[in-house]
Amino acid sequence: MPSYYLEVTDANDVKEAMQYSNCSGTRLSIKNSGHDYLTRSSGKGTLSLWTRKLQNLTYSPAFVPSGCQTSYKAITAGAGVNFDEAYEFAHQNNVTILGGYSPTVGLSGGWVMNGGHSVLSPVYGLGVDRVVQYKIVTPDGQLRIANECQNEDLFWALRGGGGGTFGVVLESSHRVEPTISFVAAIIKFTSNSTNVLPFMDIIVNNTVKWSQEGWGGHITGDTLVNVSPLLSVAEAEESLADVIAYAKAQGGSATVENFSSWYSFYEKYVTSSSVSVGVTHFAGSRLVPQSVFETAEGRADLMDFFKLLLANGQTPYIPVVGPVLYNYTEGSTSASPAWRQAIWELGSGSTWAWNSTLETREEKIATLQNMTATLERITPGSGAYSNEANAFTEDWREAWWGDNYDTLLSIKNKYDPTGMLSCWKCIGWEESQANSTCFVAFP
Numbered sequence: 001m002p003s004y005y006l007e008v009t010d011a012n013d014v015k016e017a018m019q020y021s022n023c024s025g026t027r028l029s030i031k032n033s034g035h036d037y038l039t040r041s042s043g044k045g046t047l048s049l050w051t052r053k054l055q056n057l058t059y060s061p062a063f064v065p066s067g068c069q070t071s072y073k074a075i076t077a078g079a080g081v082n083f084d085e086a087y088e089f090a091h092q093n094n095v096t097i098l099g100g101y102s103p104t105v106g107l108s109g110g111w112v113m114n115g116g117h118s119v120l121s122p123v124y125g126l127g128v129d130r131v132v133q134y135k136i137v138t139p140d141g142q143l144r145i146a147n148e149c150q151n152e153d154l155f156w157a158l159r160g161g162g163g164g165t166f167g168v169v170l171e172s173s174h175r176v177e178p179t180i181s182f183v184a185a186i187i188k189f190t191s192n193s194t195n196v197l198p199f200m201d202i203i204v205n206n207t208v209k210w211s212q213e214g215w216g217g218h219i220t221g222d223t224l225v226n227v228s229p230l231l232s233v234a235e236a237e238e239s240l241a242d243v244i245a246y247a248k249a250q251g252g253s254a255t256v257e258n259f260s261s262w263y264s265f266y267e268k269y270v271t272s273s274s275v276s277v278g279v280t281h282f283a284g285s286r287l288v289p290q291s292v293f294e295t296a297e298g299r300a301d302l303m304d305f306f307k308l309l310l311a312n313g314q315t316p317y318i319p320v321v322g323p324v325l326y327n328y329t330e331g332s333t334s335a336s337p338a339w340r341q342a343i344w345e346l347g348s349g350s351t352w353a354w355n356s357t358l359e360t361r362e363e364k365i366a367t368l369q370n371m372t373a374t375l376e377r378i379t380p381g382s383g384a385y386s387n388e389a390n391a392f393t394e395d396w397r398e399a400w401w402g403d404n405y406d407t408l409l410s411i412k413n414k415y416d417p418t419g420m421l422s423c424w425k426c427i428g429w430e431e432s433q434a435n436s437t438c439f440v441a442f443p
């Protein structure tokens, strides 16, 4: 845990903290919501800069990034604004802002700087595709604006290179859409020892078709909650006919309904699915490209993976969030290039009770390592979303950033030459720094 917390209220607080860090040698960490699964918003003995109190929110129908010509409909949010606040503000202004499936994850921190997925990402892109400007204090104590027209290298790095690495972001501006209507399908049944795999089989065999129809959402072993802004209710029912019939045959239910705004869906389904506080959860996901679904071998590999999960007493967890239909400009962001081929993020996590023994923890992590290795074998050349990846991923530079890593490292060295900011497996991190974090290197 950090030794001290500083509640950041403006750029000067950050500048003074950086000066203090330079004089005293005290390391800094940056915390927004503290949701980071890899504990990157924490750090032993650090002075933590807590951004939650940066609460400014403005909407501009013609936002021009400083020094640029192009204008966008955009919301600018202070670095402490979370999705609950951002969604409500967007709703009040009759626009839609893309964000995560959680009220309490922050809009301007680790979510957007590492990629940022939404159930609307298949059509509208990732968080990194929609951010148009950051205000940031870099480790040399300079307040900078980063956008397409100034500090372009930093802007690129902040669109995928990760939080806690290049400086302290004070606010970010995001392109928004008008109020959108979309169809939502909520399908569920009670699982037993035999009915999960046939459900997954239908899903695996329909995934490419569904991806072309704009579907995004979450799938587990016995639920599917997906949305598409491209289909009517009748088209949606036809598209999902097999899976609806299967759930009903298991005594389950299927609701397909239209929503006239993101906010109404958010209030009905997202807030109610919030996870409980204080759970120890190790994520372990991998991005699954379209090519895996296109061969019989790839589909069989996925089914084998699900069998293995179930044998381990786990259930499948699939965010369907790949930006399949988004018109991406090649190279415009620094997030893993694997996102651009991905349809699924496929998860296998781990969890333990607070009082579990070291032996239990080691066993759980060993299983997680095994599952990650299996997923890597099924998806060669793909990557992972670091926010929800296995913290102990061995080849993390390649998995999380691919060919972008070396350029990100040179930008890190340009803006933070003394390495004032460092976090677990962030750009520039070395295994030798493991002892000053919450984890130890594993194995």
Ligand SMILES: Cc1cc2nc3c(=O)[nH]c(=O)nc-3n(C[C@H](O)[C@H](O)[C@H](O)COP(=O)(O)OP(=O)(O)OC[C@H]3O[C@@H](n4cnc5c(N)ncnc54)[C@H](O)[C@@H]3O)c2cc1C
Residues within 6 Å of the ligand: 029, 030, 031, 032, 033, 034, 035, 036, 037, 040, 041, 042, 051, 079, 099, 100, 101, 102, 104, 105, 106, 107, 108, 109, 110, 111, 115, 116, 117, 118, 162, 163, 164, 165, 167, 168, 169, 170, 275, 387, 388, 423
């Ligand atoms: C319940 C839950 C639901 C989630 N749902 C989604 C989802 O739907 N989609 C998705 O993509 N991800 C999701 N995630 C993952 C989420 O994106 C990551 O946990 C992310 O790191 C959270 O960012 P944060 O800024 O809120 O958290 P924090 O833990 O505070 O910060 C995360 C990282 O960003 C850095 N950081 C934070 N603020 C700043 C700043 N102002 N300047 C510089 N660096 C900063 C921190 O140092 C740290 O490295 C979810 C996580 C949880 C726990």
